[in-house]
Amino acid sequence: MTATVNRNAGDLVIALSKGRILEDALPLMTRIGIEPLDDPAKSRKLVLDTSREDVKLLVIRATDVPTYVEYGAADLGVAGKDVLMEYEGHDYYEPLDLGIARCRLMVAGLPGQDFSRRRPRIATKYARTARDYFESLGMQAEIIKLYGSMELAPLVGLADRIVDLVDTGNTLKANGLVAMETICEISSRLIVNKAAMKTKHARVSEIIGALREVVEQPA
Numbered sequence: 001m002t003a004t005v006n007r008n009a010g011d012l013v014i015a016l017s018k019g020r021i022l023e024d025a026l027p028l029m030t031r032i033g034i035e036p037l038d039d040p041a042k043s044r045k046l047v048l049d050t051s052r053e054d055v056k057l058l059v060i061r062a063t064d065v066p067t068y069v070e071y072g073a074a075d076l077g078v079a080g081k082d083v084l085m086e087y088e089g090h091d092y093y094e095p096l097d098l099g100i101a102r103c104r105l106m107v108a109g110l111p112g113q114d115f116s117r118r119r120p121r122i123a124t125k126y127a128r129t130a131r132d133y134f135e136s137l138g139m140q141a142e143i144i145k146l147y148g149s150m151e152l153a154p155l156v157g158l159a160d161r162i163v164d165l166v167d168t169g170n171t172l173k174a175n176g177l178v179a180m181e182t183i184c185e186i187s188s189r190l191i192v193n194k195a196a197m198k199t200k201h202a203r204v205s206e207i208i209g210a211l212r213e214v215v216e217q218p219a
């Protein structure tokens with residue numbers, strides 16, 4: 001059987017990050033008149049049709065969103081600032097802070113644990129951002145790249161500290177960790193492929209404008 005992709009060259013493709021960001025991004029999309037026809041939480045489709053015939057949604061891993069947008073596989077994308085700071089390339093526009101999925105990128109660890117060793121070990125998914133942060137403090141940290149459950153690392157002696165996203169602080173608390181320093185405030189951003197900004201200018205700028213209006217007037 002031939003796989004069919006429900007996508008035409010003239011479509012406007014928007015890549016959304018799975019998970020927390022999706023929960024906050026879908027209501028914004030609805031408010032600008034773009035609603036997926038299938039429930040993204042249930043559908044197995046990778047390209048979702050929407051209430052606007054010319055607009056398709058991709059629901060993908062957060063870390064893949066900037067890649068899809070940079071290479072033009074998606075015209076627009078919604079991704080967390082944490083993911084964008086960590087992404088190596090930066091060849092896309094970032095016209096709008098959507099103000100959703102807000103949290104903080106923080107340094108955390110066990111209370112009272114010594115941090116005086118010359119080369120502290122930092123476990124994180126955000127290797128690049130963490131390295132830059134500790135360098136800015138004049139510290140040569142050893143960065144240990146993990147892909148999840150960072151909170152475990154200090155508990156089992158894998159690292160002295162972690163760098164992770166903190167929202168309510170409940171995950172840290174549940175594991176006996178405390179937040180120590182804020183690296184930066186995080187929210188989700190709209191990003192745009194550079195070529196699409198030219199070739200699909202009217203529709204892309206209409207979406208940026210509509211989202212800007214919605215973001216400036218909370219529901």
Ligand code: AMP
Nearest residue numbers: 020101102103165166167168169170171
């Ligand atoms: P919390 O317990 O509310 O502080 O949430 C912390 C957990 O949720 C950590 O595992 C974080 O990586 C994750 N998290 C918190 N906020 C976000 C966000 N805006 N986007 C993605 N993951 C998040």
